[in-house]
Amino acid sequence: LISKLAYSGVAESEVSEILSLGHCRSVRALQEISSPGAEIVPYTVLIEGIACRYTIVGDGRRALIGFILPGDFTTAALTGLTPLDFGILSLTTGKIIEMPCAELETRASNNLHLSQALAWSAMVEGSIARAWLANSHRPADKRLAHLLCELRQRFALVGMGGEHSFDLPLTQQNLGDALGLSTVHVNRMFQYLKGLGLVQVHGHKIVIGNLSRLEHFAEFDPAYLHLNPHKTAQIGSRDRHRQHVEPLQVRAMLSAPSRRVPSRP
């Protein structure tokens, strides 16, 4: 299963090499991957499933402060800032690869592409956090719509879904914890969005009739995900062909930043 990799560009051979540094393990749903306050956090890539960053708020409510999708680092280049100020939890069953900090860091210092990838990953993560902050200032309906747009885009980036649909194995409670809404209200907002004809929900499959209409409604501007143009273009075509893409699209993580050079002209 791990061997079914699809890469693009120069990163192809590097990725498998780098991933072989760590060891892969399965996680069940609701398993703590890293705990808040941890002093040593290995570089961890999520290969399959969905995880989240969270902090506990108030009485014991779990506030999700970010989703981790296949191909994402659980902590980006955040390591170095310990103790960890949040926890990492799997939301579904999945697979992760853990790499010791020291090994990846020595390798990064010799490998420009890798260090760029790590930096880029951290920056996109920060950018997403800012977008979520802005989103928290929106009313519930747009908030949910915006999150759906983001997840669709990020899933599409790693080949898991296209423009019109994607699979979202999260409960409405998970979404509520991420949006700062009650489960009940998330449900009502789903009804509302369905009523507007913006989304359809079939089990865990989210279907979007008219993407640009949904994105306009949500005030979603994909710029904050900092996909580069040719990358974005690929997403569309990938969708049209409906090709099977296996899990483990570390490609997106390691190839997207390859266009960016360390210093500007």
Next chain:
Amino acid sequence: LISKLAYSGVAESEVSEILSLGHCRSVRALQEISSPGAEIVPYTVLIEGIACRYTIVGDGRRALIGFILPGDFTTAALTGLTPLDFGILSLTTGKIIEMPCAELETRASNNLHLSQALAWSAMVEGSIARAWLANSHRPADKRLAHLLCELRQRFALVGMGGEHSFDLPLTQQNLGDALGLSTVHVNRMFQYLKGLGLVQVHGHKIVIGNLSRLEHFAEFDPAYLHLNPHKTAQIGSRDRHRQHVEPLQVRAMLSAPSRRVPSRP
């Protein structure tokens, strides 16, 4: 005014040297320092005053997604991720130093301390963003209290205020835009916190009778600001002596990360 610098540790001479790379200019209140979508964003340090990162949400509401205090970079090491996905706006009159990207970057590649400082700065910024996300899941009273705790701590870090009071030249509208609350409700929450004896407000001066009580109420854990222990200790003593510290405490930014080494043992 710029020459009145107070540094600590090894960074002292470096800081003035690096700052001399750029040129200082004054900004008035509500002046756009960098605009959303900008392709080239110089490294900019705020020297005096308060600024914010913002995005426009909904009809035209300004959502503040971060405060920039004296000694902070307006964009941390975020540059590199253009176009900028937010705007930067001064909230009071102030002073900034702008440094061309190219110069600072070439210098950073030769200077370990500097590149560490930039990375550290970006990481703390990300950490603050996550704390704000968690904060957006709290009720309004705790949300305001938490923000006050953070601002107090960050001001204290650069010598602008101590444990029991600090100057906050922001309007309640500004705070509301940051917290996602209406101006009216911010005011009500101030009344409420006053009523609980947690804060007093005298003009722009915030007075905190019992800091640990306020921090407990706000669920504020300063760990997310990633101050190192000796640094945190200094804040208290600085307060007790009530010594005059001039603006321009770039010290905090460049000295705090100096304890952190690039790779762990």
Next chain:
DNA sequence: CGCCCTTTTGATTATGGTCAAACGTTGTGG
């Protein structure tokens, strides 16, 4: 089949938003 988890719905409450007006402060100009 039956249990558990999730989704859905309704009724009620509460937190926070909006509107409007009064009050204080500061700064400016006659």
Next chain:
DNA sequence: CCACAACGTTTGACCATAATCAAAAGGGCG
């Protein structure tokens, strides 16, 4: 020096969005 304008704070009345409580209805899996 006072009047006025502009801005920020404060207060009250009312409204709206979303939370809570409770219960029913699906849906997957042993």
